[in-house]
Amino acid sequence: MAESTRGDERAKDIPEEAMMTWRVANSLETLRHQLDARFPGRSLAADGGIGDAAHQARGNESDHNPWYGPGIVTARDFTHDPARGLDIQLVADQLIGSRDPRIKYVIANRRIAANRSWQWGPYEGANPHEAHVHLSVVADPLCDDAQNWSLPLFGEAPDGGGGGGRAVEPGTFTTWGTDVNVRAAPALGAAVVTRLPGPTRVTVSCQTRGDTVSAAGHVNDAWSFVPALGGYVSNIFIDDPAAWLPGVGEC
Numbered sequence: 110m111a112e113s114t115r116g117d118e119r120a121k122d123i124p125e126e127a128m129m130t131w132r133v134a135n136s137l138e139t140l141r142h143q144l145d146a147r148f149p150g151r152s153l154a155a156d157g158g159i160g161d162a163a164h165q166a167r168g169n170e171s172d173h174n175p176w177y178g179p180g181i182v183t184a185r186d187f188t189h190d191p192a193r194g195l196d197i198q199l200v201a202d203q204l205i206g207s208r209d210p211r212i213k214y215v216i217a218n219r220r221i222a223a224n225r226s227w228q229w230g231p232y233e234g235a236n237p238h239e240a241h242v243h244l245s246v247v248a249d250p251l252c253d254d255a256q257n258w259s260l261p262l263f264g265e266a267p268d269g270g271g272g273g274g275r276a277v278e279p280g281t282f283t284t285w286g287t288d289v290n291v292r293a294a295p296a297l298g299a300a301v302v303t304r305l306p307g308p309t310r311v312t313v314s315c316q317t318r319g320d321t322v323s324a325a326g327h328v329n330d331a332w333s334f335v336p337a338l339g340g341y342v343s344n345i346f347i348d349d350p351a352a353w354l355p356g357v358g359e360c
Contacts, residue, residue: 249307295319295332
């Protein structure tokens with residue numbers, strides 16, 4: 110049984126009233142205001158929040174539709190305007206480098222990177238996203254976290270774990286995925302003590318070997334104990350490139 114439900118739980122159809130009364134997630138509006146301030150007079154030619162007719166025809170397959178909330182659009186596009194300093198590849202790379210837990214995925218210049226690995230891969234959609242960068246945020250309450258985005262282009266250094274400059278304690282990491290199980294022991298058959306509905310900041314006290322977990326192309330038998338949750342999380346669902354978390358001792 111999978112330890113995480115990757116797919117977002119979406120309604121099959123978007124209610125008509127949601128299409129009529131919609132708004133863009135607050136985190137995306139914060140980024141828009143920051144870019145406007147950093148690049149005065151930037152082009153808005155390819156900016157966009159709610160989808161056009163083509164997007165709306167795709168229903169819950171497009172984050173440009175207000176399927177979450179209801180009525181919340183969890184994606185926004187920002188125009189490539191190098192003449193005024195806004196280079197979408199720079200923005201895209203810094204977003205991915207920030208590992209902000211609000212990020213679901215970023216698309217720019219025929220490439221896509223998601224919060225599962227934070228690595229760029231080819232994007233084969235019909236729109237190459239060369240005129241704008243696309244940012245989708247997670248479909249959970251984090252999407253409305255209006256805290257400033259901490260990117261070098263804004264004169265701010267990322268804090269190493271994302272989250273718009275929040276202070277990070279030693280042993281603190283961010284999980285990824287939805288409905289991630291926290292178990293009473295580092296074993297797939299152990300009781301589930303709680304579930305993490307979306308990306309969550311956790312402070313790990315120690316880590317140990319347990320049952321092997323396979324997900325998203327990764328295989329790992331390391332588990333971390335989170336005292337505040339009273340249980341263990343597979344390290345696969347902790348956002349760090351290392352299988353064995355750095356700076357965390359063994360249980």
